[in-house]
Amino acid sequence: MSSSAGLSSSSLSSSSTFTSSKFKSQFPSVSRRYSLLTVESRARPFTACSSTTHNTSGKIHHCSLSRRRGLAFTATLPFLLPLHEFIDDVSAKAVESGQSEYLRIKEEIRKVVTKGKAAGVLRLVFHDAGTFEMDENSGGMNGSIICELERPENAGLNKSLKVLEKAKKEVDAIQSVSWADMIAVGGAEAVSVCGGPKIHVALGRLDSAEPDPEGKLPQESLDASGLKQCFQRKGFSTQELVALSGAHTLGSKGFGSPVAFDNSYFKILLEKPWKSSAGMSSMIGLPSDHAIVEDDECLRWITKYADNQNMFFEDFKNAYIKLVNSGARWKIK
Numbered sequence: 107m108s109s110s111a112g113l114s115s116s117s118l119s120s121s122s123t124f125t126s127s128k129f130k131s132q133f134p135s136v137s138r139r140y141s142l143l144t145v146e147s148r149a150r151p152f153t154a155c156s157s158t159t160h161n162t163s164g165k166i167h168h169c170s171l172s173r174r175r176g177l178a179f180t181a182t183l184p185f186l187l188p189l190h191e192f193i194d195d196v197s198a199k200a201v202e203s204g205q206s207e208y209l210r211i212k213e214e215i216r217k218v219v220t221k222g223k224a225a226g227v228l229r230l231v232f233h234d235a236g237t238f239e240m241d242e243n244s245g246g247m248n249g250s251i252i253c254e255l256e257r258p259e260n261a262g263l264n265k266s267l268k269v270l271e272k273a274k275k276e277v278d279a280i281q282s283v284s285w286a287d288m289i290a291v292g293g294a295e296a297v298s299v300c301g302g303p304k305i306h307v308a309l310g311r312l313d314s315a316e317p318d319p320e321g322k323l324p325q326e327s328l329d330a331s332g333l334k335q336c337f338q339r340k341g342f343s344t345q346e347l348v349a350l351s352g353a354h355t356l357g358s359k360g361f362g363s364p365v366a367f368d369n370s371y372f373k374i375l376l377e378k379p380w381k382s383s384a385g386m387s388s389m390i391g392l393p394s395d396h397a398i399v400e401d402d403e404c405l406r407w408i409t410k411y412a413d414n415q416n417m418f419f420e421d422f423k424n425a426y427i428k429l430v431n432s433g434a435r436w437k438i439k
């Protein structure tokens with residue numbers, strides 16, 4: 107891990123160790139997330155049998171139901187209850203436990219990700235997930251950013267990781283969470299705290315123990331066709347490239363308020379202020395922002411998003427969820 111991160115190795119160790127047999131591939135479908143929940147919840151009748159309960163006298167005693175009886179109970183339950191009720195019941199319990207984990211993470215993140223810190227935290231997401239390459243099946247949303255902070259493209263991101271580290275420590279004290287999940291939820295909350303769409307992401311990403319291959323993030327000097335090709339290699343369409351670039355509405359590149367997540371990025375792109383010689387206008391936007399507005403296909407989406415903020419929010423939300431699932435390997439619960 108990079109020393110510049112200033113992050114303790116203990117904060118990484120619990121979540122970054124995994125075996126390759128636990129790997130699952132990219133972009134989990136809704137049904138896969140459902141099946142994870144179901145697998146987790148099926149284990150519950152066994153664990154309940156070894157739990158500690160209170161009797162009427164207030165004394166604590168261990169539940170006497172044996173594991174074997176527990177097994178028989180579990181095997182019989184679906185026949186006693188209509189099957190759909192059994193499945194509904196265990197699924198509801200699993201969803202409940204997943205929800206409380208999500209709420210805990212969100213609550214700790216909300217304490218540290220203020221509007222002023224939001225841009226940096228959102229940028230972290232792209233720099234962790236944006237290394238994904240479909241053909242090579244490498245990189246992606248795996249927390250490896252914490253060992254890539256020395257790379258020039260990641261300059262300054264150690265500060266944003268420090269912000270999240272505080273929240274991670276609090277969450278880890280109760281149940282360990284991966285860096286990849288922290289960053290995924292962190293970016294979603296950063297968007298929301300600045301007035302953008304509410305985004306709910308799945309949990310359960312594993313961290314990588316090693317850095318991703320270098321040179322996979324797009325260079326800011328790429329033209330529109332280079333940007334499109336780069337995003338295509340990561341599984342993203344032109345529309346998704348444009349929607350995700352809307353993240354540049356946050357930060358200090360001159361697209362309206364630096365702490366408001368809205369569609370001013372697209373409105374200002376259409377005005378092309380960098381072509382004006384007046385004042386600081388030429389400083390607005392990055393070369394990649396200037397490039398997409400010169401491309402007809404990108405321009406169609408830029409115009410739609412400038413006209414319709416709700417459409418931008420919806421498309422950004424969907425592309426963001428895809429981004430934070432890119433190349434992710436998932437915990438088997």
Ligand code: HEM
Nearest residue numbers: 225226228229232324325326350351353354356357358394
């Ligand atoms: C399209 C390709 C992209 C390129 C070439 C690019 C490049 C850059 C660069 C050079 C900066 C300025 C960093 C600085 O001020 O030192 C920046 C800022 C930023 N980028 Fe991107 N980026 C791209 C896409 C994205 C995506 C997809 C996201 C997130 C979904 C994102 C989020 C951000 C944010 C929030 C900032 C502002 C950071 C701050 O002010 O602290 N970028 N980007």
